[in-house]
Amino acid sequence: MKYILLMSGTKAGVDTYVAWSKKDIDAHMTVLKCLNKELTESGEFVGTEGLARPDQAIVVRGQKAGMPITDGIFPEAKEFLLGYWIVDVKTRERAYEIASRISIAPGPGGVPTNMPIEVRQIVSLSAKS
Amino acid sequence: MKYILMMNGTKAHFSEYAKWSKKDMEANVAFMRAFSKQLKDEGVYVATEGLGWPDQAKLVRADKDGTPITDGVFPESKEFLAGYWIVDVESPEQAYKIAARASAAPGPGGASSNVPIEVRQVLGSHSDLGL
Numbered sequence: 001m002k003y004i005l006l007m008s009g010t011k012a013g014v015d016t017y018v019a020w021s022k023k024d025i026d027a028h029m030t031v032l033k034c035l036n037k038e039l040t041e042s043g044e045f046v047g048t049e050g051l052a053r054p055d056q057a058i059v060v061r062g063q064k065a066g067m068p069i070t071d072g073i074f075p076e077a078k079e080f081l082l083g084y085w086i087v088d089v090k091t092r093e094r095a096y097e098i099a100s101r102i103s104i105a106p107g108p109g110g111v112p113t114n115m116p117i118e119v120r121q122i123v124s125l126s127a128k129s
Numbered sequence: 130m131k132y133i134l135m136m137n138g139t140k141a142h143f144s145e146y147a148k149w150s151k152k153d154m155e156a157n158v159a160f161m162r163a164f165s166k167q168l169k170d171e172g173v174y175v176a177t178e179g180l181g182w183p184d185q186a187k188l189v190r191a192d193k194d195g196t197p198i199t200d201g202v203f204p205e206s207k208e209f210l211a212g213y214w215i216v217d218v219e220s221p222e223q224a225y226k227i228a229a230r231a232s233a234a235p236g237p238g239g240a241s242s243n244v245p246i247e248v249r250q251v252l253g254s255h256s257d258l259g260l
Contacts, residue, residue: 004180005189006210018258029255047176049215051133052250053258058221059245060134060228068222068229070248081135081210081249086178093197099189100197116188116200120210121181 002046002088002122003095005102007115008079011054018053024108031105039087039098046086054080086122095119131175131251132224133215134231136244137208140183153237160234168216173227175215183209215251224248 009017020028039045057080059071074080085102089095099117107113138146149157168174186209187199203209214231218224228246236242252258 004178004210049133050252050255050258052252056250058225058248060225060232060248061243061245062229062231062233062241068225068232070225077206079208081133096187096189096197096199100191100195103189104191104195112191114190116190119187119189119199121185122178123181124179 001090001092001095002086003092004120004122005085005087005095005099006118006120007082007084007102008118009082009115010077010079011074012076014054014080014082020108024106024110027106027110028113032102035098035101035105036085039085044087044089044094044098046088048083048085050083051081054078092119092121130219130221130224131215131217131253132221133213133249133251134224134228135213135247135249136211136231137247138211138244139206139208140203141205143183143209143211149237153235153239156235156239157242164231164234165214168214168227173216173218173223175217177212177214179212180210183207221248221250 036045036048054074057072057074059074061069063069085098087095087098089098096119099119102117103115104112165174165177183203186203187201188203190198192198214227216224216227218227225248228248232244232246233241234244
């Protein structure tokens, strides 16, 4: 079963993150890289991506002619996706375990960020229909 | 440049979707399948995934000893990711055009669903954040 682990945050949260010291950011990234490596070795790793900063986010709708209408205005409270991991695991509990590992990645001063990680199962279109 | 096109919705939106007629839902799914195929033919397709319903979503943190703590309580206003496409394109404008096509997917009675699609660049590496 494939699960997606979503890390989200508000613009304010992202501003806080980019203000971390280089040392704190490096320590954080080292832990996440090690986790990716571990998941690759266990055969559970499917993919991971990080997204650009929320201030570059755009919402698009289609006009009648099909031309895009773009808008970059979001409510302050909006939670933006910052990045995700996709894992292929035997049980839902294993996905939660991996999510908790991401949640304890170190933040400023080495203290775990304790960020909540949203866990969702991935379904194929054919399974949904 | 890689961009992710995301479809988000509140639980209320998902509940509305679940009430669509079988015919409307089939038309929507057929559109989505054809859309993915078109993106492949155009050479811009990287990936697409659909996510399970929000009522199965969990938020996970770790206990002091590292044990996962799960919680499934979300605010009513929370936007859940329904699914996404990742495309590899030459410009943001090209990504917006593709997003507009996804937004025009048929809804009830075949009318355009006009769903908002959030477009974000996917980072090649963490250093792209400019840190």
